[in-house]
Amino acid sequence: MIKIGIVGGTGYTGVELLRLLAAHPEAELSLITSRSEAGLPVADMFPNLRGHVDLVFSAPDEAALAACDLVFFATPNGVAMQSVPALLAAGVRVIDLAADFRLKDTAEWAQWYGMPHACPEVLAEAVYGLPEVNREAIRGARLIANPGCYPTAVQLGLLPLLEQGRIEPGRIVADCKSGVSGAGRKASVATLLCETSESFKAYAVPGHRHWPEIRQGLNAVADGVGLTFVPHLVPMLRGIHATLYATLSDTAADLQTLFEQRYADEPFVDVLPAGSHPETRSVKGANTCRIAVHRPQDGDTVVVLSVIDNLVKGAAGQAVQNMNIMFGLPEHTGLGGIALVP
Numbered sequence: 001m002i003k004i005g006i007v008g009g010t011g012y013t014g015v016e017l018l019r020l021l022a023a024h025p026e027a028e029l030s031l032i033t034s035r036s037e038a039g040l041p042v043a044d045m046f047p048n049l050r051g052h053v054d055l056v057f058s059a060p061d062e063a064a065l066a067a068c069d070l071v072f073f074a075t076p077n078g079v080a081m082q083s084v085p086a087l088l089a090a091g092v093r094v095i096d097l098a099a100d101f102r103l104k105d106t107a108e109w110a111q112w113y114g115m116p117h118a119c120p121e122v123l124a125e126a127v128y129g130l131p132e133v134n135r136e137a138i139r140g141a142r143l144i145a146n147p148g149c150y151p152t153a154v155q156l157g158l159l160p161l162l163e164q165g166r167i168e169p170g171r172i173v174a175d176c177k178s179g180v181s182g183a184g185r186k187a188s189v190a191t192l193l194c195e196t197s198e199s200f201k202a203y204a205v206p207g208h209r210h211w212p213e214i215r216q217g218l219n220a221v222a223d224g225v226g227l228t229f230v231p232h233l234v235p236m237l238r239g240i241h242a243t244l245y246a247t248l249s250d251t252a253a254d255l256q257t258l259f260e261q262r263y264a265d266e267p268f269v270d271v272l273p274a275g276s277h278p279e280t281r282s283v284k285g286a287n288t289c290r291i292a293v294h295r296p297q298d299g300d301t302v303v304v305l306s307v308i309d310n311l312v313k314g315a316a317g318q319a320v321q322n323m324n325i326m327f328g329l330p331e332h333t334g335l336g337g338i339a340l341v342p
Contacts, residue, residue: 008075016316024334101126101145149314157306239280287317
């Protein structure tokens with residue numbers, strides 16, 4: 001059994017991580033921390049976990065965390081990097097679901113997250129946890145930077161085209177929509193029901209923190225990537241829909257076959273039949289990315305549709321997928337749940 005600690009389990013990502021790990025046959029939940037909720041039974045905050053999780057929230061304890069095999073951080077940006085060096089020194093492996101270790105350039109990280117990086121010496125060894133790209137590096141990693149939700153959907157949708165040089169990399173558009181849970185569980189007027197219901201809006205058009213993460217991942221497979229990324233908030237609880245536009249450099253390419261071959265052996269990427277339009281509800285609660293590729297009017301524009309559940313393949317599910325790879329387990333272990341419809 002893998003002895004697991006979770007730091008910061010009171011948000012939507014934290015409860016999703018608990019839901020998945022509680023049913024994982026090789027996971028032993030040892031402790032979950034929360035300074036504000038210390039002493040409160042987890043099931044009192046999240047009734048869906050009654051009968052499945054008997055833990056009580058506890059104050060962070062370095063010794064208790066150091067006794068774990070693996071620690072997940074489901075904390076705000078800037079928290080994990082304060083504790084990770086000591087945990088690694090104690091022989092603990094770490095998966096950070098926030099952004100502390102996603103960007104390799106410390107100056108760029110400070111620019112987008114508004115604080116200096118606390119452990120740049122550790123940043124260099126962090127492995128970006130997108131299994132469809134970095135599976136072999138994940139196997140031996142001590143520290144995983146779990147990808148963001150938008151970056152997961154966008155990169156999976158564009159990688160086959162960029163890897164094979166089928167599009168012009170300089171002008172890519174990612175037009176993306178997210179459910180409200182992507183904003184987190186904190187109290188905020190902008191995410192109140194009366195503010196989001198029956199409405200639809202773009203946000204962070206001048207610059208979103210996920211833009212440099214997406215660009216970094218795409219530039220790893222193609223030079224000179226130019227990306228316009230526009231996120232939108234839609235009145236649904238969970239889900240991301242990424243509509244991706246690019247100009248083909250080879251209009252004779254069989255795009256359907258290209259995607260099917262690239263993801264043929266990927267357990268959590270589903271390339272739909274030609275002409276399909278994936279829906280966010282088709283991945284609700286599942287660790288799956290569903291993709292469809294189109295070429296409107298047989299022109300030189302390719303449109304890729306990519307959908308994920310932002311809390312699962314976009315966060316907690318991908319973290320468990322990374323855990324399975326790190327500990328030599330079958331990749332689908334604990335992740336076989338079927339999406340919820342309706």
